Amino acid sequence: MFDAIATLLTSDAMYVSTFQLSVLFVFAGTGEWVAERAGTFNISVEGMLLAGAFGAVVGHEWIASGVVGLVVGALFGLLVAILQANLSHRLTANQFVVGLALNVLVLGLTAFLSRTFTFGPARAQVLTVPLLADIPLVGEALFARPWPAYLVYPFVPLLWWAVYRTRWGLEARSVGENPQAADVTGIDVNARRRQAIYVTGLACGIGGAFIVLGQVGSFQSGIINGRGFVAIAAVIFGGWTLRGTVIGGVLFGFVQALTIAIPANGYSIDPFVLSAAPYVVALTVVMVFATRVRQPRALAQPFVRGLT
Amino acid sequence: MGSSGVALMNDPVRSARWITRRLPTSNPVLTTLLYVLSLAVALGISGLLVASTGGSASAVLGALLDGSLRTPGAWGLTLTTMAPLLMVAVGTIVATRACLVNIGQEGQVLMGACFAGYLAVRLGGPAWFVITASILFGAVGGGVWAGVAAGLRAWRNVPEVLTTLLLSFVAVSLLTYGLRQNWLLGDRNDEIINQLNSGEKLPPDIQLPEFTVFGNEIDSAFLIAVGLAAVLAVIVGRTVLGARIDIVGFNPRAAQRFGVASGPLSSAVLIGSGATAGVAGAVLLTGAAASDRLVFGFSGNFGWDGLLVALLARNRVLLAIPMAFLFAVLRTGSSFLASTGVDRKMTDVVQALLVLALLIPPAVLAGIERRRTLAQISPASPVRAVDSPIAEKVG
Numbered sequence: 001m002f003d004a005i006a007t008l009l010t011s012d013a014m015y016v017s018t019f020q021l022s023v024l025f026v027f028a029g030t031g032e033w034v035a036e037r038a039g040t041f042n043i044s045v046e047g048m049l050l051a052g053a054f055g056a057v058v059g060h061e062w063i064a065s066g067v068v069g070l071v072v073g074a075l076f077g078l079l080v081a082i083l084q085a086n087l088s089h090r091l092t093a094n095q096f097v098v099g100l101a102l103n104v105l106v107l108g109l110t111a112f113l114s115r116t117f118t119f120g121p122a123r124a125q126v127l128t129v130p131l132l133a134d135i136p137l138v139g140e141a142l143f144a145r146p147w148p149a150y151l152v153y154p155f156v157p158l159l160w161w162a163v164y165r166t167r168w169g170l171e172a173r174s175v176g177e178n179p180q181a182a183d184v185t186g187i188d189v190n191a192r193r194r195q196a197i198y199v200t201g202l203a204c205g206i207g208g209a210f211i212v213l214g215q216v217g218s219f220q221s222g223i224i225n226g227r228g229f230v231a232i233a234a235v236i237f238g239g240w241t242l243r244g245t246v247i248g249g250v251l252f253g254f255v256q257a258l259t260i261a262i263p264a265n266g267y268s269i270d271p272f273v274l275s276a277a278p279y280v281v282a283l284t285v286v287m288v289f290a291t292r293v294r295q296p297r298a299l300a301q302p303f304v305r306g307l308t
Numbered sequence: 309m310g311s312s313g314v315a316l317m318n319d320p321v322r323s324a325r326w327i328t329r330r331l332p333t334s335n336p337v338l339t340t341l342l343y344v345l346s347l348a349v350a351l352g353i354s355g356l357l358v359a360s361t362g363g364s365a366s367a368v369l370g371a372l373l374d375g376s377l378r379t380p381g382a383w384g385l386t387l388t389t390m391a392p393l394l395m396v397a398v399g400t401i402v403a404t405r406a407c408l409v410n411i412g413q414e415g416q417v418l419m420g421a422c423f424a425g426y427l428a429v430r431l432g433g434p435a436w437f438v439i440t441a442s443i444l445f446g447a448v449g450g451g452v453w454a455g456v457a458a459g460l461r462a463w464r465n466v467p468e469v470l471t472t473l474l475l476s477f478v479a480v481s482l483l484t485y486g487l488r489q490n491w492l493l494g495d496r497n498d499e500i501i502n503q504l505n506s507g508e509k510l511p512p513d514i515q516l517p518e519f520t521v522f523g524n525e526i527d528s529a530f531l532i533a534v535g536l537a538a539v540l541a542v543i544v545g546r547t548v549l550g551a552r553i554d555i556v557g558f559n560p561r562a563a564q565r566f567g568v569a570s571g572p573l574s575s576a577v578l579i580g581s582g583a584t585a586g587v588a589g590a591v592l593l594t595g596a597a598a599s600d601r602l603v604f605g606f607s608g609n610f611g612w613d614g615l616l617v618a619l620l621a622r623n624r625v626l627l628a629i630p631m632a633f634l635f636a637v638l639r640t641g642s643s644f645l646a647s648t649g650v651d652r653k654m655t656d657v658v659q660a661l662l663v664l665a666l667l668i669p670p671a672v673l674a675g676i677e678r679r680r681t682l683a684q685i686s687p688a689s690p691v692r693a694v695d696s697p698i699a700e701k702v703g
Contacts, residue, residue: 108653
């Protein structure tokens, strides 16, 4: 058993696949984190990721370039976010209902369109950073990736800066803690919440596009398969902090990498027990951490001025 | 228990139910107009989508109606399909009324089917006894699966919106695992389990009876579903328990003052909604028209679609019956879409668009009502107190 763990932890492939699988969780998790800090429990992450993945193949089909694929993917994610934000924070429809309906809509629409039209393979090129990529164990995992993966390095600090060091970020966080107080000081509560969801949409769009461009290379309708919900668990795991969310994303990426690496290295555990592992780990982690952390006080509560 | 179990809703005063029941205005013309308009937009978008992908919208509609209503015997199939959808939906509605967000019906349906399937092939005795016991065991299965989420909610304050969902994915893996083990769900005949990896075939007499109306074979699961809806409608609308559920849903703090233990009640309601989903799973297995063995992907999205039915019914148990019928029409009709060259996934899009469309009128009406109320109260607001008669007298 310890043998097995030692073998896995010293193989380059393990680090590579952990990083590859973490990118999705980090983008989706940190994006969701912004929405939740602003007070929206946004469950359309799944739909946004799927839209991003579909956007990537559409963009790549349109102009055969990874950049276009990534941009179109991000825009598709943003499109879902625009629907979610305006239905739940302009029309004040219930955010869970909107999120669920959007997930089903995106799943149905992408499945329908991907069966009706055929899309060619869409891959981004691998970009190797010289010297750094030669570091043993982690070099290849961190510095010889398909180029969209590198976006995660500036993205997280940028998000930190936007949320903790700008006026917009302060307002967004205040809207998630005490919307009444924020409203009295002149902040447009629902506008901040909508903008936070737009950030989620962009992040998830990029994450979904990465899955296609950097990993799978084509679109299937089961390509996300509930990983958006695991990303939500990463936010709870992180206790609604950015650092914790990133750690949670990497943890879930690692667990998913394990489920691939264990059979590949010849250790026999039933593959279907393994396929449940990320969800079981997410459940366990949420169970352990849910009461130790403080959630944004107005999480999942709609705001209508003068209602209370 | 006390304050525990209200994870997502910190401030109980504002944690009003996540779908409001009454429409915020009394103008029936405007209400009807808005509903017709938004439904027309949803169907229009669907039609455009079909047309832009080279299909014909009228052919699609014709095929849907042929498959679900117009061909001989189609009514029976549609009503049979409606049964599990309705079962899932009514349980969800009760949970929603208690301000619970149970969105893991897919997993609860699967677990119901697994539990029922396990018992049905092992329990001996008269057929009616085995069927009844299996369906009840299916309810236990769904209840156990929702109970995990309920327990985590009560004990660790974990939002049930996330746990129910994650448990669905675990249920899928569990079924696939179970189907490979012949001591669990797999066929005990070694040849078959090696070939098919499917569950054991139910004995031929373990099957819900059908009844025939005008040449339509309707599964008696339909009667169970409608009966369940009626019973739950009475419980919700006419009993103390229903009133307690409503109080917890509208205002947990008031519930505490009334002496309603919101924690245990919420857990019980969540488990109950899982149990109705479990019955749906059991019926999918023991129904006459249904598959007679467990297979991969057994639940066939009935859990998700039942959830959408509940959302469409806006918290009213009896309204779930026509909504479940509508979804059953789409589902059975979609099998006829192949002839029109339009992929059957199109019906998923239509279903989601319908849910979104029906969200819009209440929201718009609430906005109109709010503006009107504000216009009425603004003259008396303290800012303009000088204008009030009292101020004149004092002045």
